[in-house]
Structures are given as C-alpha cells and as structure tokens.
Amino acid sequence: MKVLYVTSESVPFVASGGLGDVSGSLPQALRKRLIGCRVVMPLYSCIPQHLKDSMKFITNFYVPVAWRKQYCGLFEARSGGVVYYFLDNEYYFKRDGIYGHFDDAERFAFFSRAVLEMIQYLDFKPDIIHCNDWQSALTPLYYSTMYANYPGYENIKTVLTIHNIQYQGTYGLELMTEVLGIDGKDASLIEYDGDVNFLKAGIECANKVTTVSPSYAQEILDPWYSHGLDTILNYRSWKLCGILNGIDVENYNPETDINIAAHYNSNDISNKAVCKADLQRSMNLPERPDVPIIGMVSRLVSHKGLDLVKAVMDELLCTSDVQICVLGSGDWQYEDFFRWLAGRHPDKVGLRLGFVPELARKIYAGCDMFLMPSKSEPCGLSQMVALRYGTIPIVRETGGLRDSIFDSEDGEGNGFTFKNYNAHEMLHAIHRALEGYGNRQGWNILVKRAMECDYSWGRSANEYIKMYRELINN
Numbered sequence: 001m002k003v004l005y006v007t008s009e010s011v012p013f014v015a016s017g018g019l020g021d022v023s024g025s026l027p028q029a030l031r032k033r034l035i036g037c038r039v040v041m042p043l044y045s046c047i048p049q050h051l052k053d054s055m056k057f058i059t060n061f062y063v064p065v066a067w068r069k070q071y072c073g074l075f076e077a078r079s080g081g082v083v084y085y086f087l088d089n090e091y092y093f094k095r096d097g098i099y100g101h102f103d104d105a106e107r108f109a110f111f112s113r114a115v116l117e118m119i120q121y122l123d124f125k126p127d128i129i130h131c132n133d134w135q136s137a138l139t140p141l142y143y144s145t146m147y148a149n150y151p152g153y154e155n156i157k158t159v160l161t162i163h164n165i166q167y168q169g170t171y172g173l174e175l176m177t178e179v180l181g182i183d184g185k186d187a188s189l190i191e192y193d194g195d196v197n198f199l200k201a202g203i204e205c206a207n208k209v210t211t212v213s214p215s216y217a218q219e220i221l222d223p224w225y226s227h228g229l230d231t232i233l234n235y236r237s238w239k240l241c242g243i244l245n246g247i248d249v250e251n252y253n254p255e256t257d258i259n260i261a262a263h264y265n266s267n268d269i270s271n272k273a274v275c276k277a278d279l280q281r282s283m284n285l286p287e288r289p290d291v292p293i294i295g296m297v298s299r300l301v302s303h304k305g306l307d308l309v310k311a312v313m314d315e316l317l318c319t320s321d322v323q324i325c326v327l328g329s330g331d332w333q334y335e336d337f338f339r340w341l342a343g344r345h346p347d348k349v350g351l352r353l354g355f356v357p358e359l360a361r362k363i364y365a366g367c368d369m370f371l372m373p374s375k376s377e378p379c380g381l382s383q384m385v386a387l388r389y390g391t392i393p394i395v396r397e398t399g400g401l402r403d404s405i406f407d408s409e410d411g412e413g414n415g416f417t418f419k420n421y422n423a424h425e426m427l428h429a430i431h432r433a434l435e436g437y438g439n440r441q442g443w444n445i446l447v448k449r450a451m452e453c454d455y456s457w458g459r460s461a462n463e464y465i466k467m468y469r470e471l472i473n474n
Contacts, residue, residue, distance in 0.1 A: 001468060002036040003027075003124035008135035010039060014098060016266040018245070018381060019163050022212075023247050028080045029216055029461035035468075038040050038124060042111055043075060043086035045094040048231055051077070051180050055086060056093065059121050060360045063114045065106065067183040072114045074121060085122075087114045099135075106179045108198070112138035116147050125152065130159040134169030137202030138180070139189075145186045157471040160206035162199065164378050165220050166227050169198030193228060200232055207471055209233075209240045212379035213400035224247030225376055243464060244403050245379040246457035248426045252364075252388045254451075259361035266451035268391055269444065272365065279366025282359065283325050283350025292437045293323045294430070295367030295391065297360045297382055300330030300338070305373030305396060310337050311423035317345045318433060325350040325363050364389040369433050373418075373426045377401050387414060390447040392436075394429050396421065401428045404455060407434070414450045 009015050011024030023039060030034040030037040043055075043297035047169050055075040062069040067210075073088035101107065111130075117138060119125065131139045140158040147153045176182050182190055190201035211217040219225040221234050233240060254272075255265050261278035262271035273289055280287045298304045316322065319359040326338050326349070335353055342349040352353055352359055364370070370386035372395045379400030383393040392408075393415040395401040409432070416433045437443050 002126045003128045005039045005137040006131045007041050017388045025457045027082045029457035038083040040085040042093045043088040049316050063117050065110050092423040110134040113142050118139050128157050131159045134198040140205035141201040158206045159208045162208045170195045209299045211242045213403045214242035214244045216378045216399040247384045247461040248458045252385050254389050259358045260365040266448045275365040279362045285350045293367045294369045296326045296371050297362040298328045300328045300334035303375045306334045308373045308423040308426050312427045317348050323348050327352045329354050367391045387450045390451045
C-alpha cells in the first residue's frame, strides 16, 4: 500500500500548530508498519537553511492555475526515514510566515493541483492521497473532476482529514474561474452559502472524510460546532469517521527528557517531586512539596475555556491551598486577567506569557494536575502529554478530551472531567481532584495508571491503515 500524505506544514521543516506535529509523526508510524507513506508540502522560504541544504532537486514542471501556467520545482529530502517532497514556487512561497497572505486561495489552489501534476514525475504511484485541512482540500476536487481518468492516475482513493473545522478556506465566488479554474458544471461542488469553500469541496469529493477524534466527528454534525458546515456534513455523514490523534512517546518521555530536572517512570515516580521543586523555582513560587500545582499550557483564547477560568479562579485561590502555573499567550483580556491574578496571589500563581517549549516540559513534569476546560477541542494533545508525565488532566468532556480522559470517580479513570460548559461544574471537578490529591496512596495509583495509558501514534496508525484498506478493497 502506498500513501501520499499532503500537508501544508510538517515537523521538522515548518510547523505552526497541531497539523505540523501530526504530519511529522503519523507518516513515520505508518512507515514502521510497512506502509509506503511519503509526504508532500510547499517549499517555504522559512524552512531552516540546514534542512534546505539536505534537499535534492528532482525536476520542474508547470501547473495550471485557471487560465495560466505557473512554474513548480520538485525537491526531495528524508526525515525520520520518510521521503518528503517539496513543491517550489517563489512567487507563492518565498514569504514571511506560511499563512495569512492576501492570496492564500491562489497559493493553496496551486499547491493542491501541483500535488496531482507531480505524480507523473515520480516512481511512486499512490493508492491513497491523504489530504489535510482546507489548504489541500482542493486536491480531491481536482482529482475527481480532472485527473481520475488520466493514464497513470486510475483508481486512486482520496482522504480528507479535518483538524479544525473553524478554518475552511472561504472566499468570494469571483475566484471560481479566475483562480481556481472550476468549470460551471462543477461549481456546485465548491460553492457553499454564496461563497467558494475549499473544505466543502474536499468533503464533497474525497472518498473518506476523517476528523482527529471520534467525538469531534459527531460534534461537527451539530450547528454548535460545525461553523456552518453541518448541512453538508450530515448529507455526507456516511463517509465521515473520527480517529484519535496520538503523541510522539519518544519525544515526550519523562525517562529521557533533557528539559526536566530529573527523570522518572511509572514504576518509580519519586523524581517527579524534584521536577515539582524545579518548576516552583522557575515560576518564582514558594517551594512547597505538599501543595498541589495545577498547570495550564494553552493559547489564551475563549474557545480554550478561559472565560470559565476567569469566572472562578480567584475564588479557588482564595479558598484552597493550591498553586497555579500558566504558560501561553493570546487575547489581551485573558493576558490581563492572568497578570491581575498573579499580582493578587503572588505566592500562588506563576505566569509566563508567550511560549517557551522548555518551560512547557517543566510544567508537564512538575505539576500535579493539568487544566483543559475547552469549549471545543477537536483532539487536543496536551492532555495526552500530561498523562505521559503523570500529571492528571482536569477536562471538559468535548472532542478528543472526551475520547482520551475518563473520570476516576469509579476508580478506573485517568483524570477528572465535567460535562457542561459551566464555570462551577469546572470548579467542582477541580475540588474533586484536590480531594483526591489528599489521599496520597490513591493518588499515586492514579498517576501510575495515567502514565501507562497508550496514546502513541502506533495505535492511531493502525486505525488509519484499517481505513485505507477498506477504501482500497471497496
């Protein structure tokens, strides 16, 4: 089986979020299971020079972009044993940053079609083309309407994974012919609610549509979560499924992580106390081994549940012996709130605005609990990382949080959960966690159980392989 994995970003070359992490991990996990998986992405100017130096030029060709043809260079490199292809056009990709440009529609229409054009120059004909998010969602459209019957392109199946349905690639209808090159007979495939919608086109044309957790696949059928796409998703629900993302368990490993003060594992967690003291020093908090620490590593935006935190966190700190460590940046109102909170409770709140990867690891290892009260969370990786480091998640039951964290009230779960988007329900879950922390023997059992949860990419890769095989067989 051969899979061409199409992405707009990937670790270690360039990444802005979860898609980059997934694109760097899933292809490696597939390869380890003897699946021939190769990755294709744009050749951005912001890729580090030492990685560009490792690339080999293969060929160049021209890509139709509506009525004109644009140059495309094809390069190849390897990372983690996986072959990566890079599509080069300096007009589109020699810029600062990878998203947010005025002509993103044209840039990623070029990319989506270049993916198909390049296949004829490779010694690798894919059985599956696996696309991700709106930036490559036109590839299934172009394949089904323009390439499916070309010699050498027969019988390819297409998959589209939605990592966050909020981002859809929505533009004016004037792009249809001038930029996208979509004929009138195919316009209905991409037109939606008076606009062109890249993600909708992918949903229409892909053989399978996946999301990054089973619960999110169900949630986006509801208008509350769908950002307007629930109608088409319900109509095409027969092709929709959810596969939970994983994490790189070698990268996130408390036995080997060079960023934490001491190493430990599920059989001996004694050095977690060393990491806790180190975190308290790093965040200018009193070194108290007895006090529970709740951590947050998050973008400080509303859909991460920050309005719930804002409503009750001062109440929690005034009534409970607890410390809070927060790392992140985002909306000014939440940054200001945490500045105010740290000033009001200097012995209880450690705050670092921005993102410092080394400090994030210290928080995962040094905290006792990890708070994720998200309004929506397609998958979430932080809760899985927290489990890996024996830090017990407190989460709202939504998306991937609901699929990975199970309440420990019955003695079998790996965290503490609450269902409704309500500040005092969250506060009640926190109080239950603090009460559990007071039972040291029971808490250590919970920590061991959390660390032994398997959220590796191997588990996820097996689910993708099963889906690929079903597509090919059908």
